[in-house]
Amino acid sequence: MKLYWCPQTRSFRGLWLMEEAGRPYERVLVDIRKGDQDKPEFRAVNPLGKVPALADGEAKLAESAALCAYVAERCPEANLAPPVGDPKRARYLHWLFFAAGCIEPAYMQKMTNLNVPGGKSTAGWGSFDLVMDVLEKAVQPGPWVLGERFSAADVMIGSDLHFGIGLLKIVPPRPAIMDYVARCSERPAFKRAQAIEAEAAKAAAHA
Numbered sequence: 419m420k421l422y423w424c425p426q427t428r429s430f431r432g433l434w435l436m437e438e439a440g441r442p443y444e445r446v447l448v449d450i451r452k453g454d455q456d457k458p459e460f461r462a463v464n465p466l467g468k469v470p471a472l473a474d475g476e477a478k479l480a481e482s483a484a485l486c487a488y489v490a491e492r493c494p495e496a497n498l499a500p501p502v503g504d505p506k507r508a509r510y511l512h513w514l515f516f517a518a519g520c521i522e523p524a525y526m527q528k529m530t531n532l533n534v535p536g537g538k539s540t541a542g543w544g545s546f547d548l549v550m551d552v553l554e555k556a557v558q559p560g561p562w563v564l565g566e567r568f569s570a571a572d573v574m575i576g577s578d579l580h581f582g583i584g585l586l587k588i589v590p591p592r593p594a595i596m597d598y599v600a601r602c603s604e605r606p607a608f609k610r611a612q613a614i615e616a617e618a619a620k621a622a623a624h625a
């Protein structure tokens with residue numbers, strides 16, 4: 419599999435995911451700060467021109483949550499998703515879609531002070547505060563959003579909370595959220611993904 423990524427972007431999700439999956443994969447740097455995302459060869463993988471994206475032979479896809487679902491299915495030995503028929507799969511899908519459909523817009527709303535006409539019942543994610551309340555409950559008692567079982571849904575939720583606290587500084591540092599993010603950051607795959615990013619940043623600084 420080929421992961422298209424760029425350091426310090428949402429493609430950290432893809433990097434962490436591939437490290438959790440544990441299969442050999444190739445990383446293709448798409449430097450969005452230099453305009454690589456507009457090159458036709460990348461647009462053929464993701465017409466929207468955003469990272470992360472994935473190619474697996476003829477299969478090509480983008481959207482982080484879709485990558486999570488795809489890789490979890492493709493690498494069953496990594497145990498990243500409850501199998502079809504397992505009741506836990508319902509919540510697994512719930513959190514994958516929640517990350518893409520509710521956390522993303524809630525963050526945008528917070529960062530732009532967007533006032534949605536009609537408020538909480540009109541916005542599909544409710545509100546930023548509501549999303550935070552829901553997440554706070556979802557990550558406790560933990561250790562993962564499905565309880566004892568880590569899954570690709572934690573890659574989405576964990577990355578979003580990690581960036582929301584660190585880079586964006588918009589997520590309230592509530593104890594349950596901080597503890598969950600700390601647990602995510604302690605995973606060897608998360609640390610490897612961070613090391614890959616740090617290495618790439620160093621190489622870019624010397625280029």
Ligand SMILES: N[C@@H](CCC(=O)N[C@@H](CS)C(=O)NCC(=O)O)C(=O)O
Pocket residue numbers: 427428429450455467468469470480481482483518
């Ligand atoms: N919906 C996408 C969002 C990905 C995304 O927004 N990526 C940004 C970097 S954080 C990007 O590639 N921006 C480049 C551009 O739009 O030109 C996902 O969840 O994967």
